[in-house]
Amino acid sequence: MSVLVVGAALSGAAAxxxxxxxxxxxxxxxxxxxxxxxxxxxxxHRWGGGDWDPGLLEGVHLVVASPGxxxxxxxxxDAVAAALPVWSEIEFAWRHLDVPIVAVTGTNGKTTVTEIxxxxxxxxxLRSAPVGNIxxxxxxxxxxxxxxxxxxxxxxxxxxxxxxxxxxxxITNVAPDHLDWFGSYDAYRHAKARIHANQEPGDLVAYDADxxxxxAAVAGAASRxxxxxxxxxxxxGAGVYDGALHVGAVRVPTTGLVRDDPVFLVDAALxxxxALHVGATPEGVEKALVDFRPSAHRREVVAETGGVRWVNxxxxxxxHAALASIASWDxxxxxxGGRNKDLDVAAVGRAPTVRHVIGIGxxxxxxxxxxxxxxxxxxxxxxxxxxxxxxxxxxxxxLAPACASFDMFRSFGHRGDEFRRLVREVA
Numbered sequence: 001m002s003v004l005v006v007g008a009a010l011s012g013a014a015a016x017x018x019x020x021x022x023x024x025x026x027x028x029x030x031x032x033x034x035x036x037x038x039x040x041x042x043x044x045h046r047w048g049g050g051d052w053d054p055g056l057l058e059g060v061h062l063v064v065a066s067p068g069x070x071x072x073x074x075x076x077x078d079a080v081a082a083a084l085p086v087w088s089e090i091e092f093a094w095r096h097l098d099v100p101i102v103a104v105t106g107t108n109g110k111t112t113v114t115e116i117x118x119x120x121x122x123x124x125x126l127r128s129a130p131v132g133n134i135x136x137x138x139x140x141x142x143x144x145x146x147x148x149x150x151x152x153x154x155x156x157x158x159x160x161x162x163x164x165x166x167x168x169x170x171i172t173n174v175a176p177d178h179l180d181w182f183g184s185y186d187a188y189r190h191a192k193a194r195i196h197a198n199q200e201p202g203d204l205v206a207y208d209a210d211x212x213x214x215x216a217a218v219a220g221a222a223s224r225x226x227x228x229x230x231x232x233x234x235x236x237g238a239g240v241y242d243g244a245l246h247v248g249a250v251r252v253p254t255t256g257l258v259r260d261d262p263v264f265l266v267d268a269a270l271x272x273x274x275a276l277h278v279g280a281t282p283e284g285v286e287k288a289l290v291d292f293r294p295s296a297h298r299r300e301v302v303a304e305t306g307g308v309r310w311v312n313x314x315x316x317x318x319x320h321a322a323l324a325s326i327a328s329w330d331x332x333x334x335x336x337g338g339r340n341k342d343l344d345v346a347a348v349g350r351a352p353t354v355r356h357v358i359g360i361g362x363x364x365x366x367x368x369x370x371x372x373x374x375x376x377x378x379x380x381x382x383x384x385x386x387x388x389x390x391x392x393x394x395x396x397x398x399l400a401p402a403c404a405s406f407d408m409f410r411s412f413g414h415r416g417d418e419f420r421r422l423v424r425e426v427a
Contacts, residue, residue: 007066
C-alpha cells in the first residue's frame with residue numbers, strides 16, 4: 001500500500017519529508033507540473049505529472065493533499081469517489097504532533113493573528129513559531145521541539161480535515177472569497193467552520209463578535225465560544241473599553257499599540273484569548289502586544305510627503321479586506337484591481353471614504369465604473385504616477401486591490417514590492 005502526495009510545492013514537499021521520517025517506503029508524488037513532481041520524487045519515489053492518470057490511485061491507501069490543489073481537481077474528485085481517505089497536509093501533520101496548538105482561520109487577518117499569537121507564546125518563555133499557511137508547513141514542525149504552535153489554516157486546508165482538533169481555534173471573519181474554488185459562499189463558510197468540528201468542551205473557539213460570517217461559523221460549536229471585538233468589550237469576551245484592550249487579566253492602552261484601528265485591535269484580542277488558553281502568560285501577552293509590528297504588505301505606510309500618505313495593503317486580495325482597509329482612512333485615492341475571484345469587486349469603488357479610484361489589471365475597469373470619480377491605468381507604474389498627480393494634502397493613496405495579483409504579478413508580495421519601489425521613486 002502507498003501514500004499519494006498531491007502537489008509538489010512547499011506543503012507537498014513537507015509531507016514527503018515527514019513520510020520519509022516516519023519510514024513510509026512507498027510514496028507517490030503527483031503534480032500537474034510534471035517537472036515539479038519529478039524533482040520532488042528525486043529518484044526515491046514514484047511520480048506522475050501533467051494530465052491526471054487515475055491509475056496512480058492503484059494500491060493507494062491514503063491521499064495527502066496540498067492546499068494549492070482545488071477541491072474539484074480530478075485527482076481529489078477521483079480519490080473521494082474511490083472512498084479513499086483524503087487528508088490535508090494540516091491533518092496529516094496534526095496526527096503526529098504532541099503539543100498544544102492555536103489554529104487560526106478566516107477570510108482576512110489570519111496571518112496577523114497567527115504572528116501575534118506565536119509572539120505571545122514566545123514572550124511567555126515557550127518555544128513557538130508561526131507555521132502552516134505562513135512560515136514552515138506544519139509537517140516540518142513535527143518533532144522540531146516546540147512547546148506550542150500557532151498555525152494559520154486556510155479554508156483549502158480545512159476542506160480535507162478528519163480528526164483535526166486544535167486546542168484553541170480562531171475565526172477572524174468570514175466573507176465571500178475563493179468562490180472560484182468552492183463554488184458557493186455556503187461551501188466556503190462550511191469549510192471555515194470545520195476548524196472547530198472536532199473540538200470538545202475543554203477547547204476554545206474565539207471569534208469576531210461583530211462579524212456576521214464569524215458568528216454564523218461558530219454556531220453549534222461544542223467548545224467554549226469567546227466573543228471578541230475591536231470596538232467594544234463583549235460580555236464574557238475580550239475587546240476594547242475605556243481606551244484599553246482587555247484580554248483576560250491583560251489591560252493595554254490602545255495608544256501603546258502599533259495601530260489602534262478596530263481591525264487590528266480585534267486581531268490582537270483574538271490572538272491573546274487563544275494564546276492564553278494554550279499556556280501564554282499575561283506578561284508575555286502584554287509584551288507581545290506592545291512590541292508587535294505587522295508584516296509587509298499589510299497597511300504598510302511606505303511614504304508621507306506633501307501631506308499625502310502612501311499605504312501598501314497589497315495583501316487585501318478580496319473586497320472584504322479592501323473595504324476594511326479603506327475605512328481606516330478619511331480620504332482615499334484608491335489603487336485597485338487585478339484578477340477577480342468571482343466576487344463583487346465593484347463595491348470598493350463605492351466606499352464612502354474613496355475620493356478617487358485608479359483601476360489596474362483585469363478588474364480595474366469594473367471598479368472604476370462603479371466609482372464616482374476614477375480612471376484606468378495601463379499598469380501599476382502608471383497608476384502610481386496618476387495617483388501622485390491627483391492626490392492632495394490629507395489624502396491617503398492606498399493600494400488595496402480587492403483582487404488576486406496573478407494577472408500582472410507573481411504574488412501579492414511581488415505586487416507590494418513593486419508599489420513600494422514605484423512610490424519611493426515618485427514621492
